[in-house]
Amino acid sequence: MCKTKNKHSGFSGSLGFVLAAAGSAVGVGNIWRFPYLCAKDGGGLFLLVYLVLVLTFGFTLLTTDVAIGRRTKQNALNAFGTLHKKWRFLGYLTFLVPTLIMTYYSVIGGWIAKYFAVYLVSDGTQAAQDGFFTSFITSQVSPIVFMLLFLALTAWVVYCGVEKGIEKYSRYIMPVLLLLVIGIAVFSLTLSRTDDSGVTRTGLQGLVKPDFTGMTLRSFLNAVLDAMSQLFFSLSVSMGIMITYGSYVKDDVDLNKANGQIEIFDTGVAFLAGIMIIPSVYVFLGVDGMASRPSLTFISLPRVFASMGGVGRIVGIVFFLALGFAALTSCVSVMETLVANCMEIFHKSRKEMCAMVGVYSLVTAVTICLGYNVFYFELTLPNGSAAQLLDVMDYISNSFLMPFISLLTSILIGWVIGPKWVIDEVEKNGEHFGRAKLYSVMMRYVVPVVMLILFLTSTGFWNLLFRH
Known part of the structure; x- marks a missing residue:
């Protein structure tokens, strides 16, 4: 039984912060979104x-969020108001991002739990x-049941607090996740298949070899924009999470070193995810197997596992266990941000706010689950893509709010407060900030x-600009 604390607590040290922050950064975006975008936008x-x-951008945004959190010792809701009273509204905008993400993240976690259960109790061929x-996903009961299991586990970790919950479980989950991903990646590299024409097919080239076939200025710029949007998913920046986690970091921690470790860990896992997924899909399904995010994970990969024969079940179990761990650590960080903010708003204990946020998450997640049946609808988003309820929440939080928040934050730090405010925080204990000049130029x-x-x-402006 864990004990909770009502007031501000923190990580025990640098390692606890790095593992927790890396756990937040390494989520389903790394494992299902990164490989798809890599295959779509020219591989290497x-x-x-x-x-x-x-x-460049990743280190700048991550450093800014963590430094704001540690220097103000406030969560995102109050940190911007502490920086400048007229910019308090930015904290409320930031608060909206995890509020929206929490509506559907546990739903995706429930999907992962379902597939893990299928491979655990059967040979997985039905998947x-x-x-x-x-x-x-269109049934009315099963998705809700698995979502509840995932949400309950998430709430338990957050209820246990920062050091006894988030840090403790991250210390166990992140090394295991890394080992699982490495294991599947190594196995994936051993795969090859000779097709009917006698050509032996391997898939690593699809990840590391640059593909300039049909490359145009528009396609290159789209690749850059896709990579930029992936940063938000990967590093958990501009959503209040890293500001909140930064507020838990002790003053004697070397922020420059810790942030560098988070960048390496997160990018390494994303690359390993590419090795884990792209070669196996190419070998067994070809180029057509690299479908968009949910289809890749929940449709293409089960077919790959089925094509492997008896070993496919074992690979399926390990894969969805790793994906489940990644989803859990990210969902914990989203829920923790909401709980920390609500503790400040309502001046209540962690226990009470966990209960309140838990109820909110449950109600909204059930609504998202029913968005595939009872509340089903389709609409076209401003960027031209078709969407239903989950996609709308994802679009508003990740494609609309996060770039807008990053824009406003860069104006605040770059031109109102000044980059030196962040640089001084990074160099608080005499540590050298080697990328200080780069940071100033990037932020301003x-x-x-x-x-x-x-x-x-x-908002659709890009499509309008390139319309024929």
């Missing part, structure tokens, strides 16, 4: 673009059958422009 070309953006995923000049372009893209 997307990978190269993404690495450049991580070392590879046509229509299995659709029949599951580069981030505002790119975030404006990304925001306009999410």
Whole structure:
């Protein structure tokens, strides 16, 4: 039985912070979104673009969020008001992001739990059958049951607090997750198949070899924008999570070193996810197997596992266990951000706010589950993609609010407060911030422009600009 604390608590040290922050960063976005985008946007070309953006934009946004949290010792809701009273509204905008994400993240976690259970109790061939995923998510009971199991586990970890809950479980889950991902990636590299024409097919080239076939300025810019949007998923920036986690970091922790470790861990897992998924899908299903996010994970991969024969069940169990761990650590960080903010708003204990946020998460997640049957509808988003209820929540939080929040944050830090405010926090204990000049240039000049372009893209301006 864990004991909770009502007031501000923190991580025990640098390792606890890095593992918890990496756990937040490494989520289903790394494992189901990164490989799909990598295959879609030129393989090694997307990978190269993404690495450049991580070392520039990623480090800038991550450093900003963590530094704001540690220096103000406030969660996102109050941190911006502490920085500048007229910018308090930015904290409320930031609060909206996890509020929206929490409506559907446990639903996706429930999908993962369902598939893990299928492979655990059977040979998993039913998961590879046509229509299995659709029949599951459109049923009215089963998705809710598995969502409840995932949400209950998430709430328990958050209820236990920062050190006894989030940090403790991250210390166990993250090393296991890393080992599982490495194991499947190594296995995936051993796969090959000779087709009917006698050609031996391997899939690693699809990940690391740049593909310039049919490359145009528009397709390259789309790849850059896809890589930029992936940063939000991967690093948990501009959603209040890293500000909240930063507020739990002790003053003697080297932020520059810790942030660098988070970048390496997160990017490494994303790359390993690509090795884990792309070669196996190419070998067994070809290029057509790299469908969009949910289809790749819940339709294409089960078919790959079925094609492996007897070993496919074992690979399926390990894969969905790893994906489940990734989803859990990310969902915990989202819920923790909501709980921490609500503790400040309502001046209640962690126990009471966990209960309140838990009820909110339950009601909204059930609504999202019913969005595939009872509340089903379709509409076209401003960026041109078709959507239903879950997609709408995802679009508003990740494609609309997060670029907008990053834009406003870069203006606040770059031009109102000044980059030196963040740099001083990073160098608080005499540590050298080697990328200080890069940080200043990025925050003042580069981030505002790119975030404006990304925001306009999410509103449909990009499609309008390139309309024939």
